[in-house]
Amino acid sequence: MVVTIVLALLTGAAALAVLLPLARRPAAHAAGDADTGFYAAQLAEIDRDAARGLLAADEAEVARVEAARRLLAAERRAAAVSADASATWRRRVAALVALVGIPLLSVPLYYTLGQPSLPDQPLASRSQESKGNLDFDQAMARIESHLSANPEDGRGWEVVAPLYMSMGRYDDGVRAWASANRLLGETPARLDNWGEALVAAADGLVTAEARAVLDRALKADPTSVKSRFYRALGAEQDGDSKAAIEAYSKIIEDVPPGSPVVKSLAERITKLGGTPPAAAQVAALPxxxxxxxxxxxxxxxxxxxxxxxxxxxxxxxxxxxxxxxxxxxxxxxxxxxxxxxxxxxxxxxxxxxxxxxxxxxxxx
Amino acid sequence: MIVEVGHYALVLAFALSLVLSVIPIWGVVARDGVLMGTARPVALVMAALVAVSFVALTAAYVTSDFSVVNVVQNSHSAKPLVYKISGVWSNHEGSMLLWVLILAVFAAAVAVRGSGMPQRLLAGVLGAQGAVAAAFLAFILVTSNPFARLSPAPFEGQGLNPLLQDPGLAIHPPLLYLGYVGFSIAFSFAVGALIEGRIDAVWARFVRPWTLVAWIFLTLGISMGSYWAYYELGWGGWWFWDPVENASLMPWLAGTALLHSTVVMEKRDALKVWTILLSILTFSLSLIGTFLVRSGVLTSVHAFATDPTRGTFILAILIIFIGGSLALFAWRAPMLRQGGIFAPVSREGALVLNNLFLAASCATVFVGTLYPLALEAVTGWLDPANPAKISVGAPFFNLTFLPLAIPLLLAVPFGQSLAWKRGDLLGVAQRLVTAGVLAVLVTVAVLAVTWGGPVAAPLGIGLGAWLILGSLTEIVTRSRPAGGFFASGNLGKALSRAAGLPRSAWGTALAHAGIGLTVIGIAATAWGVERIVTMKPGETVDLGGYQVRLDGVAPRNGPDYRETVARLVVLDGSKVLGTLEPGKRIFAARNMPTSEAGLLTVGLGQVYASVAEIESDGRAGLRLYWKPLVLLIWLGSVVMALGGGLSLLDRRVRLGAPVRSRAPAAVPAE
CATH class of the missing domain: 1.25.40 (Serine Threonine Protein Phosphatase 5, Tetratricopeptide repeat)
Known part of the structure; x- marks a missing residue:
């Protein structure tokens, strides 16, 4: 709202810059005025210089003649130019340009290029937003600069990766988990997390790349709940509801009853038109x-x-x-x-x- | 909100620049005073809007607002505040915004100071300025928008190119832009005069201060850039004939010529068409400079923007403005009334000579800079697989530029001493005899002292001395009282006469003496000593009469970099002159090493050290230089700029009157 007001004020100022001079009466300003003034000043100066002894009398005389000659010429020119005329229709067109043309150009152009609803995000206020956790940002910055200097530090990548994920920087999360897997060796847990990061970075889509990573995780540990869930999600995204329901049900049976995942899995199954296994029905009770x-x-x-x-x-x-x-x-x-x-x-x-x-x- | 307000202000400034380039010009053509009257307020508000926009971007940098793409790409929260601010113009988008800001501020300055100007000229000038601003604002909004946003915003930026994290960067581009863009005023004056179809001494009177301002800033900007390259790039050179340097030298040469030709026009109402053409060419060369740097057609340190869309856009701007103004020139120039004619031996004749030499040397630099590009483009078009690449460097420019520069410099004291309209070459020669003899004596003495060394150096120093003494001669001659300096009481009279001389006379003498200082500094480089050594801690090497000892190598941490420095002690015999700490830096954010030169000033010379390599056993590979009198190169340009400033303070209207009395008492009404 404030933005809109400020933008409107700016537009008004711009339009006024054109409108105000148009409203003024045509100046009685002859074209030659400034010229004659210039040569008159020159004459005065020759007199001053002569008085201060910088010009000899005869030199001053020559200079005076020259300046006077130019002054006369300028005055003749000024007389030849008729006083400036100003037509009302021209002023109207100019005023229209100011009132309509300026906003008509600037407002649509700005709304194509700008993002008026996006607030400023200075770093200081952002750290306050994240629960006044300034130390966290600093720590983060330190880890990042450490990693840019030592990109082969696998432990560092493993530490920073979950932080990236919790901050919503999924692309960075993917990079971090990939590095951790490359540098520290693949384990089911690291592969799980890498796969999860890939899915998150693709806005929840289980991409082919994510599938390959998840399959590697499942090969190492077939019971991994995370990988099985994302594989099932992949099946759901492919439209293979039957396989998805089956896989979700299997997960429900394998996790301890009362686990928080049960409820959401049961909901997915119901949405796909299946019946959750008995274990899941519990979740629906008080x-x-x-x-x-x-x-x-x-x-x-x-x-x-x-x-x-x-x-x-x-x-x-x-x-x-x-x-x-x-x-x-x-x-x-x-x-x-x-x-x-x-x-x-x-x-x-x-x-x-x-x-x-x-x-x-x-x-x- | 600040960011978006800045963005909108920029868009609005674009709309106003279009208004400015249409309505006042329409007023000039239709002879409508009211329409012309819109020029001043519109120019002022446009400048205010661009300023709002620039302040908004600066605020985003200072507060590390990483929702702005430009800030993310070029800043870092750990950067010192100064570099956060200079980061605004260290990148393509921000520097273009600075360019337009300066353009708009110049237009506003003309609007403020224009109350005494003929209205039609003022409207024409501001209209032309508005058109240039419109083109560049469109360029920024379409191809290089500094206000592009990013959401969600990252928590850290990518840092600034380490080469550019330097105090020199904080000053060099703004100065250079003030120079480049300042010449846009001369350009707009030329276009305004062509539209109006009238040009005379009044025109010259009003354009001269702007040309001077632009020239002063360009002189300082080039000199600053040269010093920055000298200590930051780590190989001790001060001018590389790099295309980007040439791009700033060309407008300087043309601008210097313009400065002199406007004097002729103001005083003698002559050289009109040529002055108009020079105004157009000077700004065109500034535009070409911008194009060369911004389009990425050159591969050099400066070309950090490589983007074909931008290149094409700037090329289009170039064609429209240079082509358009030259077409206007071809159409309207024949209608301009020619001014008086004059004898070849006269002040104005000398200034024509000056213009010829400056224009020719500018053309030389132009060819040397653009020929390789043109050749590569043409052969690449004929045979895409195998474009011809040649590089034109110092040997070419030494062979072509110097033969033009040296006679010009030799002639400077003559031109300065000649009277307007009818000069007396013999009389001038007589007055300059003392200066000439002294300069020759200096040359011979220096040659004798440095016998066996390079011959060019004493000759260059002689030339420098000739320029300085010749410039002083003019002041001395003009303040000489009737009975000579040594008659009783005459010394005081001479001093008061000297103080009473027009400030422009002092300005001229100072600026020309500044060239002399620079020439001496350049000539002395021939005596420089260079050594490339690998030293163990404790080891000492000789360097041009001094000794340099390596004390050790140590790591150190800066705010956003790590560095390894070599600690060097400079000795004169057993006396310690000072220490040097050249180093190699690694910047965390970019992971890019840079070398920092170590400088120690001894008199007007410098001991210069840079680290090539630091070995694991503590030995350091170093480049050591002794550069005698090197500071004169830059001090000279500062003196030139001071001379320009002094001349700027001379607000008088001038008229060149012929001199009839005896030569020694000649006081042209300057």
């Missing part, structure tokens, strides 16, 4: 019932595993669920039972033990 439902489901799972203990994924989910429900004893118990049940599956047992270590409930 909080108190949710807990009961979850507990019920966990007990159901425990009961199923007690009968058939060969389901590695089942054991993993059970342990994770108890951990999430803040029942460490039950989690420990489930871990032990699972390890026993998977006695003839060293691979599955190793994964279970690894989970136990991650959750700090192992120690058997």
């Amino acid at each position: 909080p108190k019932d949710q807990m009961d439902a979850i507990k019920g489901m966990v007990e159901g799972l425990a009961a199923r595993l007690a009968q058939d203990g060969s389901d590695v994924e089942g054991w993993l989910r059970l342990v994770r669920s108890y951990a999430v429900l803040n029942e460490p004893d039950k989690a420990k118990d489930a871990l032990q039972r699972g390890t026993t049940a998977l006695a003839d599956n060293p691979d599955g047992r190793a994964r279970l033990e690894a989970l136990g270590r991650d959750l700090k409930i192992g120690g058997s």
